Amino acid sequence: MQSATTLDVLRNKVAKLRTGGQTIGLVPTMGALHDGHLTLIRRAREACDHVVASIFVNPTQFGPGEDLDAYPRQLEHDAAMLEGEGCALLWAPAVEEMYPGGPENFVTSISISDVSAGFCGASRPGHFDGVATVVCKLFNQVQPDMAFFGEKDFQQLAVIRAMARDLDLSLPHVRSIIGVPTVREADGLAMSSRNRYLSEEHRAAAATLPRAMKEAIARIEEGQETAPTLAALEDALLGAGFESVDYADLADAISLEPLDALKDAPARLLVAARIGNTRLIDNMAVG
Numbered sequence: 662m663q664s665a666t667t668l669d670v671l672r673n674k675v676a677k678l679r680t681g682g683q684t685i686g687l688v689p690t691m692g693a694l695h696d697g698h699l700t701l702i703r704r705a706r707e708a709c710d711h712v713v714a715s716i717f718v719n720p721t722q723f724g725p726g727e728d729l730d731a732y733p734r735q736l737e738h739d740a741a742m743l744e745g746e747g748c749a750l751l752w753a754p755a756v757e758e759m760y761p762g763g764p765e766n767f768v769t770s771i772s773i774s775d776v777s778a779g780f781c782g783a784s785r786p787g788h789f790d791g792v793a794t795v796v797c798k799l800f801n802q803v804q805p806d807m808a809f810f811g812e813k814d815f816q817q818l819a820v821i822r823a824m825a826r827d828l829d830l831s832l833p834h835v836r837s838i839i840g841v842p843t844v845r846e847a848d849g850l851a852m853s854s855r856n857r858y859l860s861e862e863h864r865a866a867a868a869t870l871p872r873a874m875k876e877a878i879a880r881i882e883e884g885q886e887t888a889p890t891l892a893a894l895e896d897a898l899l900g901a902g903f904e905s906v907d908y909a910d911l912a913d914a915i916s917l918e919p920l921d922a923l924k925d926a927p928a929r930l931l932v933a934a935r936i937g938n939t940r941l942i943d944n945m946a947v948g
């Protein structure tokens with residue numbers, strides 16, 4: 662596997678991979694890789710001639726007091742995992758390469774309304790501006806034919822699709838942004854780099870999240886009222902040792918408009934909740 666830490670080297674290596682019209686799939690990550698990430702790499706390999714993975718812990722998507730400094734960094738280990746999956750090129754810029762002069766002196770930011778307003782956008786103000794801006798930069802830097810994102814970060818996927826559509830980003834078509842279903846641990850917990858923050862006790866309790874979500878979905882699908890069902894879901898999480906629930910809501914799966922009941926369109930249950938110092942998110946299809 663090749664690697665690049667500067668934009669000049671990246672562009673040069675990407676141009677060589679493209680020789681003869683070969684296609685490139687981009688998998689953006691923040692590293693601390695797990696099987697969820699590797700599933701994105703495998704999916705990209707199936708769809709494209711070459712895979713470029715990025716590892717960049719993007720400071721601008723972390724709010725004050727969030728875990729930017731604590732976020733796990735294990736570049737060598739990650740590189741070996743990517744190589745094992747047949748990734749062609751690792752793009753791992755330093756903060757200074759991505760934001761020359763420092764992120765605080767950066768004057769351009771992409772802000773997406775509506776789809777980024779609720780859920781994680783409400784509990785992490787500014788988060789999706791940081792995500793959209795860095796993903797737009799990654800798209801411009803790599804100019805991939807397709808890009809792969811996990812449904813685990815369902816709102817992020819919707820935000821990136823809206824940005825690519827509205828700004829005519831260089832990807833051939835909005836359908837070039839591929840959402841990959843959430844990869845889960847044996848007990849149902851969605852894989853996440855942040856799961857490693859969990860103590861043994863909190864890790865065991867965390868499995869309540871997907872279990873309680875499935876129970877709530879079954880009730881909503883049976884026709885029980887949404888509001889009390891979601892209130893019971895919150896109670897189940899708090900009873901299992903979660904400290905707080907940022908949101909537990911039903912939404913239209915495309916627009917992410919909140920729903921108070923199931924309609925004909927596809928719907929999604931989205932939850933974010935805190936256990937110990939860790940904020941976990943999950944989402945599942947409803948109906």
Ligand SMILES: Nc1ncnc2c1ncn2[C@@H]1O[C@H](COP(=O)(O)OP(=O)(O)OP(=O)(O)O)[C@@H](O)[C@H]1O
Nearest residue numbers: 690691692697810811813814843844852853854855
């Ligand atoms: N369990 C998973 N299944 C499928 N895709 C995933 C999973 N976890 C992460 N991804 C996807 O991998 C990409 C990179 O995510 P990231 O590096 O932030 O990992 P993460 O595990 O989501 O970390 P965090 O704990 O910060 O949320 C994103 O598109 C994300 O949606």
Ligand SMILES: CC(C)(CO)[C@@H](O)C(=O)[O-]
Nearest residue numbers: 689690691719792795814
């Ligand atoms: C898409 C992303 C790599 C942008 O920093 C990040 O938000 C993530 O890892 O999901």
Ligand code: BAL
Nearest residue numbers: 691722723788814817
């Ligand atoms: N996986 C989403 C990136 C973040 O939480 O900052």
